[in-house]
Amino acid sequence: MVKKPSTKEVGTMMSTESYVRQYFADIPIMIHIAECESTFRQLDKDGEIHRSYTNDVGVMQINEDAHLETSTKEDYDIYTIQGNTAYARELYEKKGTQPWNSSKKCWNKYVGTDSVDVKI
Numbered sequence: 497m498v499k500k501p502s503t504k505e506v507g508t509m510m511s512t513e514s515y516v517r518q519y520f521a522d523i524p525i526m527i528h529i530a531e532c533e534s535t536f537r538q539l540d541k542d543g544e545i546h547r548s549y550t551n552d553v554g555v556m557q558i559n560e561d562a563h564l565e566t567s568t569k570e571d572y573d574i575y576t577i578q579g580n581t582a583y584a585r586e587l588y589e590k591k592g593t594q595p596w597n598s599s600k601k602c603w604n605k606y607v608g609t610d611s612v613d614v615k616i
Contacts, residue, residue: 512538512555512577519581525606526556526588532602533557538577545575554580557596563587 513536520526530536537546539557545553551560558567558574563583570586573579588593596603 500541512536515577516555516581520585523588523614524583525593525603526584528603529593529596530555530600533596538580556580556584558583558587559595559600 498540505568513531516530516536517527520530534546534555534557537554540546546555547553548557552558553560553574555577560574563574567574567579567583570583572583572586573585593600593603
């Protein structure tokens with residue numbers, strides 16, 4: 497169960513986009529992937545985890561069916577922005593951008609720009 501932040505907590509939080517930009521400053525393509533996958537949303541307006549119709553969750557749209565068991569075993573909580581981005585980094589280190597190929601048409605235009613280094 498995802499803890500819903502209070503209005504006060506939300507008001508003092510760093511924006512999800514700012515968090516992603518700082519966290520992935522060393523892997524710029526992941527910033528573009530987050531924008532394409534979720535438009536930088538970890539939570540929806542109602543405070544619930546941002547979810548796609550294919551069970552992808554959070555800002556990096558980690559597929560729950562494919563990754564929940566492994567992410568939990570490795571102590572990543574993909575329902576938090578910290579766990580979602582950290583697990584995405586691990587996926588990137590193992591598989592490059594392949595886990596996000598479904599949105600490649602959107603983010604591929606950034607490959608070769610902004611010093612983007614992509615492992616494919």
